[in-house]
Amino acid sequence: MREKLEKIIRNAADIDDSIPVIIEVPSRSEHGHFATNVAMTLASKKRLPPKKLAELIVKNIEDKDGIIERIEIAGPGFINFWIKDRAWYKTLLEVLSSKEKYGSQDVGKGKKVIVEFVSANPTGPLHIGHARGAALGDSLSRIMDFLGYRVTREFYINDAGQQIRLLGESIYSRYKQLSEPDYPFPENGYHGEYIIELAQMISKERDLSLMSKEEAVRFCAERGKEIMLEHIKKDLEAFRVSFDSWFSEKSLYESGLLSRTLNELKNKGLLYEKDGAVWIKTSQFGDDKDRVLRKSDGQFTYFASDIAYHLDKKKRGFDQAINIWGADHHGYIPRLKAALASQGFPEDWLRVLLIQLVKLWKEGKEVKMSKRSGEFITFRELMEEVGVDAMRFVFLTKSHDSSLDFDIDLVKRQDAENPVYYVQYAHARICSILRKAKERGISFRTPDIEELTCLKLPEEMELIRNVVEFPYVLKEIALHLEPHRLTYYLTSLASVFHRYFNLGTSKPELRVVSDDPALTNARLALSEAVRVVIAKGLTLLGVSAPERM
RNA sequence: GCGCCCGUAGCUCAGCUGGAUAGAGCGUUGGACUACGAAUCCAAAGGUCGCAGGUUCGAAUCCUGCCGGGCGCACCA
Numbered sequence: 001m002r003e004k005l006e007k008i009i010r011n012a013a014d015i016d017d018s019i020p021v022i023i024e025v026p027s028r029s030e031h032g033h034f035a036t037n038v039a040m041t042l043a044s045k046k047r048l049p050p051k052k053l054a055e056l057i058v059k060n061i062e063d064k065d066g067i068i069e070r071i072e073i074a075g076p077g078f079i080n081f082w083i084k085d086r087a088w089y090k091t092l093l094e095v096l097s098s099k100e101k102y103g104s105q106d107v108g109k110g111k112k113v114i115v116e117f118v119s120a121n122p123t124g125p126l127h128i129g130h131a132r133g134a135a136l137g138d139s140l141s142r143i144m145d146f147l148g149y150r151v152t153r154e155f156y157i158n159d160a161g162q163q164i165r166l167l168g169e170s171i172y173s174r175y176k177q178l179s180e181p182d183y184p185f186p187e188n189g190y191h192g193e194y195i196i197e198l199a200q201m202i203s204k205e206r207d208l209s210l211m212s213k214e215e216a217v218r219f220c221a222e223r224g225k226e227i228m229l230e231h232i233k234k235d236l237e238a239f240r241v242s243f244d245s246w247f248s249e250k251s252l253y254e255s256g257l258l259s260r261t262l263n264e265l266k267n268k269g270l271l272y273e274k275d276g277a278v279w280i281k282t283s284q285f286g287d288d289k290d291r292v293l294r295k296s297d298g299q300f301t302y303f304a305s306d307i308a309y310h311l312d313k314k315k316r317g318f319d320q321a322i323n324i325w326g327a328d329h330h331g332y333i334p335r336l337k338a339a340l341a342s343q344g345f346p347e348d349w350l351r352v353l354l355i356q357l358v359k360l361w362k363e364g365k366e367v368k369m370s371k372r373s374g375e376f377i378t379f380r381e382l383m384e385e386v387g388v389d390a391m392r393f394v395f396l397t398k399s400h401d402s403s404l405d406f407d408i409d410l411v412k413r414q415d416a417e418n419p420v421y422y423v424q425y426a427h428a429r430i431c432s433i434l435r436k437a438k439e440r441g442i443s444f445r446t447p448d449i450e451e452l453t454c455l456k457l458p459e460e461m462e463l464i465r466n467v468v469e470f471p472y473v474l475k476e477i478a479l480h481l482e483p484h485r486l487t488y489y490l491t492s493l494a495s496v497f498h499r500y501f502n503l504g505t506s507k508p509e510l511r512v513v514s515d516d517p518a519l520t521n522a523r524l525a526l527s528e529a530v531r532v533v534i535a536k537g538l539t540l541l542g543v544s545a546p547e548r549m
Numbered sequence: 550g551c552g553c554c555c556g557u558a559g560c561u562c563a564g565c566u567g568g569a570u571a572g573a574g575c576g577u578u579g580g581a582c583u584a585c586g587a588a589u590c591c592a593a594a595g596g597u598c599g600c601a602g603g604u605u606c607g608a609a610u611c612c613u614g615c616c617g618g619g620c621g622c623a624c625c626a
Contacts, residue, residue, distance in 0.1 A: 022565090022566095022567095022568090024565070024568085025565085026568095026569075027569080027570090027571090027572085028569070028570075031569070035568090035569085037567085037568060040567095040568080040606075040607085041567090043606085049606095050606075074569080075568085075569050076568080076569080076606060076607070077606085078568075078569070121626075158626070161625090161626055162625080162626065163625095163626055166626095275624080276624085277624050278624095279624090288551085288552085288622085291624095292623085292624045293624095294624085295624040296624060297624080299624085301623095301624070301625085301626090302625075302626050326620095327553080327554065327619080327620055327621085328620055328621065329620095329621085330552085330553050330554075330620070330621060331552070331553075331620090331621045331622055332621090333553085334552090334553095354553080354554075354620095356554065356555075356619075356620085357619070357620075397561090397562070397563085397574090398561090398562065398563085399562090399563080401553095401554060401555075402554080402555060402556095402562080403554085403555070403618095403619065403620095404561090404562090405560095405561060405562095407561085410561090410575085418574095418588085419573095419574065421588050422574085422588075422589090424588085425586085425588050425589075426589095428586080428588090429585090429586060429588095429589080432585075432586055433585050433586090434585095435585095436585050436586090437585075440585090472565090473565085476565065480565090480566085484563085485563090485565075487563095488563060488564090488565095488573080491573075491574085492573085495573085498589055498590065499589090499590065499591090501585080501586095501589075501590085502581090502587095502589065502590040502591080503590090504585065505581075505582065505584085505585095505587090505589090505590075506581075506582095508585090511585050512585055513585045514585085548586095549586090549588070
């Protein structure tokens with residue numbers, strides 16, 4: 001519907017694709033079904049007063065398909081459109097014939113996109129911040145996938161650096177403490193309870209006392225990492241997140257990719273030595289200063305492997321990279337972008353979404369997370385306590401760049417306070433209506449357009465208009481990378497439906513299932529369309545759409 | 550000190566990249582079921598969009614400066 005209208009407006013105003021045409025749904029119904037402000041934005045360019053221009057545009061409008069009921073010029077120069085009922089019925093039929101494919105469209109045009117998210121260090125259990133990243137990354141991937149992008153979900157494993165070594169030392173120390181309680185614990189070691197469990201587990205698998213300390217630490221590091229990764233995978237699976245690819249940082253070293261990358265950079269004259277370290281000239285590409293790639297002790301920095309990693313993403317043929325990072329990494333973006341710019345990457349090839357902090361609340365108090373003390377609520381505990389549906393939905397009710405207060409008690413409650421049930425309930429309710437109709441011997445069949453003309457209530461027309469916005473909402477999400485818009489859309493659609501449904505509580509003739517067979521079938525069709533969209537929307541959020549609750 | 554994010558109803562947050570009288574949930578107050586499911590609906594109260602300038606037909610949205618909160622500014626990962 002929007003596309004049709006946009007074409008009509010573009011033709012009438014004689015503007016090409018270089019100028020965006022904004023079509024909005026006015027907040028007030030007396031301003032029409034759609035409104036555009038093109039006359040105002042174009043006024044200065046065309047050197048005409050907005051109202052005059054609006055009149056000209058309206059005069060030029062050719063409505064070949066006959067979808068427009070009425071046009072009005074209002075306020076400072078808005079052009080308001082009312083669409084014919086018949087055109088709305090037609091779009092409703094499209095929903096019913098497309099079913100769960102409704103909303104799918106080729107926005108991505110086959111573009112290959114890599115979405116990298118979670119990427120937690122395999123040195124400890126996932127926490128709530130990872131959960132937020134997982135919800136965002138996975139839903140975004142689902143949506144982009146649905147819209148014609150070729151999406152790869154990747155988890156980058158930081159398994160090369162010092163922190164894995166430290167994991168090994170921590171486990172080893174806990175192992176020793178089993179027999180010598182005073183055995184020293186590494187200064188920056190991982191304090192969590194899970195390290196002790198790992199120590200017990202690993203010492204059962206293999207007799208560490210037969211190894212040298214060095215051997216044992218390495219073994220603990222390797223096994224500890226493996227076990228942690230298994231836990232991470234299981235947690236994510238339980239959260240309905242699956243990755244297409246697990247990319248190991250270590251493999252960058254082993255495959256020689258890292259050294260090849262450094263050679264390339266060197267050949268391009270981007271590297272130099274100073275104070276015994278190797279530096280890259282990122283400052284020439286917008287970074288504050290140059291950065292070290294190889295430290296004077298010969299070790300590579302994390303930044304070095306990250307450059308190699310991102311060059312590899314490009315080599316693997318991705319047209320766009322989307323990274324989801326914790327906000328504490330924001331200072332890192334300019335240097336990575338600078339390094340990529342030095343290799344001629346387009347500015348927007350890499351898009352980084354930062355997720356702000358999650359503050360956890362329980363019993364009215366903030367739950368402080370401290371890695372050092374090892375006191376934190378893990379992803380898994382949280383998932384078991386509040387449930388996957390509620391967790392995913394709540395994470396996606398906020399924009400990723402605003403911090404979020406997560407109140408466990410509130411999210412746990414299975415009542416009106418929890419928006420996820422509100423939407424799921426609308427779905428279950430529609431399923432119930434369809435069941436009820438069947439029990440009464442009414443089998444719903446797809447109507448033709450004439451049969452839909454008995455949908456006349458303002459609430460019914462409003463429902464149709466809302467349902468039909470779905471493809472547009474998805475498109476905006478993919479373009480702006482903002483899946484949280486979907487939760488708002490679904491909540492609002494559910495709200496319109498609940499209101500519609502409640503009309504029937506006092507007036508039986510306004511129920512979906514009534515004595516009038518034709519009307520009943522049309523209303524069942526409308527309800528089914530709402531159901532289809534809610535079910536699809538929830539699926540794209542990774543939330544279940546129950547038929548009963 | 551420099552940089553990034555945030556500041557909207559009592560609380561938690563939206564606000565469709567500059568539009569018309571700023572929205573939702575929770576909370577508060579009052580109402581609607583012997584059932585197409587009340588996990589719902591209806592109504593009321595609640596706002597200087599942090600503050601001050603600027604840009605223009607028009608600003609919560611853009612630019613500048615303050616104020617407040619969070620997070621970063623390593624030859625750490």
